[in-house]
Amino acid sequence: MTSRETLTRQEALQHFHEFLPALPSYGAARNQVQPAYGNVSRLSASIRFRTLLEDEVIETTLEHHAFESVEKWLQEVCWRRYWTGWLAQHPEIWTRWRRNVRTLHEELSAERLARAEAVMAGKSGVACMDAMARELIATGYLHNHARMWWASFWIHVERLPWALGADFFFRHLLDADPASNTLSWRWVAGLQTAGKAYVVRLSNIKKYAPHYLTGNPAGHERLADDAVSAVFIREDAVIKTPHQTVPISVTQPVGRFGFWLHPDDLTPEIGPLAELRPTSIAACWSERVYREKYRLSEQRIIALRTVLGDGLARASVHFECPSLTLNGDDPVAAVCAWAVEQQLVQVIGFAPMVGPVQDMIPRLKEGLGKLGIPLTLVRRPSDATAFSFASAGFFPFWQQMRRHLTVLQA
Numbered sequence: 405m406t407s408r409e410t411l412t413r414q415e416a417l418q419h420f421h422e423f424l425p426a427l428p429s430y431g432a433a434r435n436q437v438q439p440a441y442g443n444v445s446r447l448s449a450s451i452r453f454r455t456l457l458e459d460e461v462i463e464t465t466l467e468h469h470a471f472e473s474v475e476k477w478l479q480e481v482c483w484r485r486y487w488t489g490w491l492a493q494h495p496e497i498w499t500r501w502r503r504n505v506r507t508l509h510e511e512l513s514a515e516r517l518a519r520a521e522a523v524m525a526g527k528s529g530v531a532c533m534d535a536m537a538r539e540l541i542a543t544g545y546l547h548n549h550a551r552m553w554w555a556s557f558w559i560h561v562e563r564l565p566w567a568l569g570a571d572f573f574f575r576h577l578l579d580a581d582p583a584s585n586t587l588s589w590r591w592v593a594g595l596q597t598a599g600k601a602y603v604v605r606l607s608n609i610k611k612y613a614p615h616y617l618t619g620n621p622a623g624h625e626r627l628a629d630d631a632v633s634a635v636f637i638r639e640d641a642v643i644k645t646p647h648q649t650v651p652i653s654v655t656q657p658v659g660r661f662g663f664w665l666h667p668d669d670l671t672p673e674i675g676p677l678a679e680l681r682p683t684s685i686a687a688c689w690s691e692r693v694y695r696e697k698y699r700l701s702e703q704r705i706i707a708l709r710t711v712l713g714d715g716l717a718r719a720s721v722h723f724e725c726p727s728l729t730l731n732g733d734d735p736v737a738a739v740c741a742w743a744v745e746q747q748l749v750q751v752i753g754f755a756p757m758v759g760p761v762q763d764m765i766p767r768l769k770e771g772l773g774k775l776g777i778p779l780t781l782v783r784r785p786s787d788a789t790a791f792s793f794a795s796a797g798f799f800p801f802w803q804q805m806r807r808h809l810t811v812l813q814a
């Protein structure tokens with residue numbers, strides 16, 4: 405299988421419009437892992453980096469279909485926002501996970517680490533799981549069901565630390581999302597919903613993806629329905645951070661100001677910042693940090709470069725001003741240098757989500773602050789609404805979201 409992820413906005417819009425007529429049958433079809441993936445959208449990379457907005461996916465869906473006929477699809481599209489809003493209130497989970505990944509490499513025995521490496525390389529000896537690992541490495545994509553099986557196999561069959569498995573996904577998935585990935589892994593591990601873990605079963609794979617099993621039965625016995633039981637892991641209680649109010653609009657500053665574009669939102673031409681008239685636009689990232697600190701795969705790096713380039717090109721046309729990519733070892737220093745060189749009085753951008761970009765914010769604020777340049781971060785109003793619903797489980801979230809979307813369609 406080859407990588408077919410949509411990355412640029414044009415590709416994503418075209419693909420979404422082609423998929424649109426299939427949405428009423430999505431709910432019944434989505435769990436099946438078909439080799440060509442025709443029953444799912446494969447829009448996740450575009451949605452994660454926001455070259456395609458959840459808002460426009462929802463709006464266009466509701467323009468073409470009655471709510472009830474596409475409810476399952478709308479629910480799934482809202483899952484990422486739910487996880488993102490939930491993680492915003494529990495950012496410690498992200499920080500702890502990143503710390504765990506580092507310490508596990510130092511603390512795990514050489515034997516366990518070697519086993520982890522073998523399983524990730526598709527050499528566990530369980531043929532269907534090895535096929536999934538190799539598919540992930542080759543294409544940067546796995547169907548949702550395959551992600552669940554593989555994560556469960558890693559945790560409950562191989563009994564390896566969930567944090568390292570989540571890191572493997574984060575390094576390879578083209579849609580890698582700090583919230584959806586970390587929290588889905590925690591859900592499989594039984595950490596997200598108390599007392600509930602997801603346990604892989606051979607009968608479930610047989611039902612939903614027999615093609616993974618054909619040809620090579622090696623290791624099936626390790627997945628037999630009565631062979632796997634959940635491993636429950638203990639962890640220190642997670643502290644909930646009070647809901648943070650972030651501005652949802654900004655007025656055009658007097659004087660020269662810069663637009664800071666980053667991979668958490670790459671469609672600035674739609675939404676609360678679209679009417680601004682910046683002097684300069686910059687997207688910053690550090691290939692070296694992504695390679696060395698996060699150890700991202702080569703196709704992840706290429707995908708990031710592609711989505712950033714696409715966002716930057718569109719922003720430049722929309723705002724009618726020059727744009728540049730700052731790719732340096734220290735992105736914070738690069739943004740500060742850009743602000744000085746462009747004689748900016750302010751820098752404006754979208755508020756990042758919990759993850760690598762948000763981790764830069766304290767230093768960025770401090771750096772720009774020392775130069776007397778305020779950094780203003782704005783949240784989309786629709787994110788603010790969705791995040792305010794995301795303080796408990798998904799189903800209370802969905803009840804509120806459903807009401808909200810039904811009103812929008814009326």
Ligand SMILES: Cc1cc2nc3c(=O)[nH]c(=O)nc-3n(C[C@H](O)[C@H](O)[C@H](O)COP(=O)(O)OP(=O)(O)OC[C@H]3O[C@@H](n4cnc5c(N)ncnc54)[C@H](O)[C@@H]3O)c2cc1C
Nearest residue numbers: 444445446447448480481483484548551580581584585588
């Ligand atoms: C262990 C594990 C790790 C995961 N890691 C990620 C990740 O890093 N990034 C990511 O975007 N999704 C992640 N998911 C969720 C889900 O598997 C993918 O979003 C989905 O498979 C993407 O394929 P698609 O675009 O064809 O989805 P479709 O079925 O077409 O769904 C449409 C859109 O809805 C959203 N969506 C669907 N299912 C989920 C879900 N369960 N959770 C959150 N959003 C969902 C995505 O934006 C997706 O593009 C993970 C799930 C598991 C079990």
